[in-house]
Amino acid sequence: MHRFANPARFLRLSAVLLPWFAWATALLTAIGLYYALFASPADYQQGETVRIMYVHVPAAWMGLFVYTNMAIASAVALIWKHPLADVAAKASAPIGAAFTFLCLVTGALWGKPMWGTWWAWDARLTSMLILLFLYLGHMALVNAFDDPTRGAKAAAILALAGFINVPVIKWSVDWWNTLHQPASVTRVGLPAIDPSMLVPLLLMAVAFTTYFGTVLLLRIRSEIAAQKLRNIRMAQVRSAGHARSAA
Amino acid sequence: MEQISAFFEMGGYAGFVWPSYVLTAVVMVALLVLSLREMRSNESQLRALEGNRPRGAARRAAARAAEETTEAGQ
Amino acid sequence: MTRKTRRLYFVTLGMLALGAAAVLVLTAMSDKLVYFYSPSDLQTQHITEDRRFRLGGLVEEGSVEREGQTTRFRVTDTVHTVSVAYTGILPDLFREGQGVVTEGRLGADGTFQAVSVLAKHDENYMPKEVADSLKKTGQWKPEDQ
Numbered sequence: 001m002h003r004f005a006n007p008a009r010f011l012r013l014s015a016v017l018l019p020w021f022a023w024a025t026a027l028l029t030a031i032g033l034y035y036a037l038f039a040s041p042a043d044y045q046q047g048e049t050v051r052i053m054y055v056h057v058p059a060a061w062m063g064l065f066v067y068t069n070m071a072i073a074s075a076v077a078l079i080w081k082h083p084l085a086d087v088a089a090k091a092s093a094p095i096g097a098a099f100t101f102l103c104l105v106t107g108a109l110w111g112k113p114m115w116g117t118w119w120a121w122d123a124r125l126t127s128m129l130i131l132l133f134l135y136l137g138h139m140a141l142v143n144a145f146d147d148p149t150r151g152a153k154a155a156a157i158l159a160l161a162g163f164i165n166v167p168v169i170k171w172s173v174d175w176w177n178t179l180h181q182p183a184s185v186t187r188v189g190l191p192a193i194d195p196s197m198l199v200p201l202l203l204m205a206v207a208f209t210t211y212f213g214t215v216l217l218l219r220i221r222s223e224i225a226a227q228k229l230r231n232i233r234m235a236q237v238r239s240a241g242h243a244r245s246a247a
Numbered sequence: 248m249e250q251i252s253a254f255f256e257m258g259g260y261a262g263f264v265w266p267s268y269v270l271t272a273v274v275m276v277a278l279l280v281l282s283l284r285e286m287r288s289n290e291s292q293l294r295a296l297e298g299n300r301p302r303g304a305a306r307r308a309a310a311r312a313a314e315e316t317t318e319a320g321q
Numbered sequence: 322m323t324r325k326t327r328r329l330y331f332v333t334l335g336m337l338a339l340g341a342a343a344v345l346v347l348t349a350m351s352d353k354l355v356y357f358y359s360p361s362d363l364q365t366q367h368i369t370e371d372r373r374f375r376l377g378g379l380v381e382e383g384s385v386e387r388e389g390q391t392t393r394f395r396v397t398d399t400v401h402t403v404s405v406a407y408t409g410i411l412p413d414l415f416r417e418g419q420g421v422v423t424e425g426r427l428g429a430d431g432t433f434q435a436v437s438v439l440a441k442h443d444e445n446y447m448p449k450e451v452a453d454s455l456k457k458t459g460q461w462k463p464e465d466q
Contacts, residue, residue: 037268038254041448045414048258050446055271079328098278106267113263116412116439122356160336164343175347176354177377179422184444194447211275215282222286225293232296 007224010084014217021214028207035200052110058205059103062212063131064166066096071163074156086152089159090142091219095212097135104128115179123172124180127165134162357422360401368427376403376433377422377441385417396421407435414440
């Protein structure tokens with residue numbers, strides 16, 4: 001772990017990985033969209049609205065996946081003080097927030113024609129909305145302090161405490177009766193989705209994952225540069241102050 | 248032609264299916280572009296600052312020299 | 322004990338305590354967290370006539386009757402059944418044998434007077450041809466839904 005926690009090593013590694021992630025995202029999105037919009041059938045009950053699933057479900061999975069990563073990074077930052085862990089958590093939050101937002105909006109666009117409502121305060125939908133607020137809270141808290149290390153620490157504690165919400169979202173549909181239907185893919189036994197619909201769903205899910213990889217690498221690089229900029233400017237201010245006090 | 252218009256109609260659910268895809272595309276592209284722009288701006292600012300700044304011993308010597316000149320100026 | 326180990330214990334204990342608290346709170350609030358009651362729940366939950374609540378289950382096969390704007394149907398969880406009356410537009414997915422969540426009040430005659438009807442679909446997704454052939458070959462198991 002320590003080997004990758006070194007920012008200089010990370011920058012070299014990311015320079016190698018970034019083009020692979022970017023090209024994989026472009027290719028997988030193209031194939032995934034072809035299957036999602038053209039080469040897959042309509043559902044026997046839900047008709048063409050089933051195509052909303054191919055963006056809604058990957059967005060929901062990514063909302064949970066990114067948050068889990070962020071919580072792990074926050075734990076590593078709090079316990080082992082790795083220099084890159086705070087940076088990774090800070091870089092993840094806006095991406096996770098975007099996925100969660102997309103999940104909620106596409107869910108509303110699917111719920112209106114099928115369920116008959118844009119929104120319902122059931123356990124699944126409400127816990128997903130809380131996830132969005134956790135992301136937004138994290139983004140606000142990171143920048144709420146003059147001292148960036150204090151902001152990072154407060155945000156890491158929020159990320160860890162909020163992780164309780166992740167299993168609640170996952171199993172809300174099994175623990176309580178909800179308007180939202182139970183899991184189709186990650187259930188005991190075979191997925192309840194016909195292979196012709198599972199293919200576009202999984203393709204889009206992998207495309208969303210490589211997209212996350214691409215944007216995460218970009219944002220971590222950006223944050224490393226921003227931290228160096230802050231340090232240089234602080235040093236300049238200090239040496240200028242020193243020069244003034246000496247005079 | 249009929250097939251094309253049937254495709255865009257999405258079985259009467261065009262008003263729900265297409266906005267889902269368009270919004271997803273807009274948000275994901277916007278996040279990518281904003282992240283890329285921020286990274287380029289940060290890295291170019293850093294290059295500009297690091298270019299002006301002598302490193303290590305040379306920097307300390309320069310800082311001392313700067314202090315001496317300000318003291319001398321007073 | 323090094324500072325790292327101490328921090329590791331601290332974070333682990335904190336997460337365990339928080340998890341336990343969450344389990345307690347969610348268990349205590351379980352009644353409030355259900356989105357609807359099933360017809361069987363109505364036997365045990367003493368619900369007064371003026372209380373508004375949601376009732377969910379499957380629309381019983383062959384129970385749907387329409388008189389103008391008003392639809393009458395029965396909601397079942399295969400054990401108990403409740404009659405429902407609703408005036409208004411039904412969602413596209415409202416079908417006999419499919420899930421439904423209705424909101425309203427229980428009338429004096431035991432009929433649930435619904436003010437809203439939402440469709441609840443199951444987790445199965447397949448093309449029409451696959452569903453038809455499953456039904457034809459007798460592999461269709463509605464209780465799996």
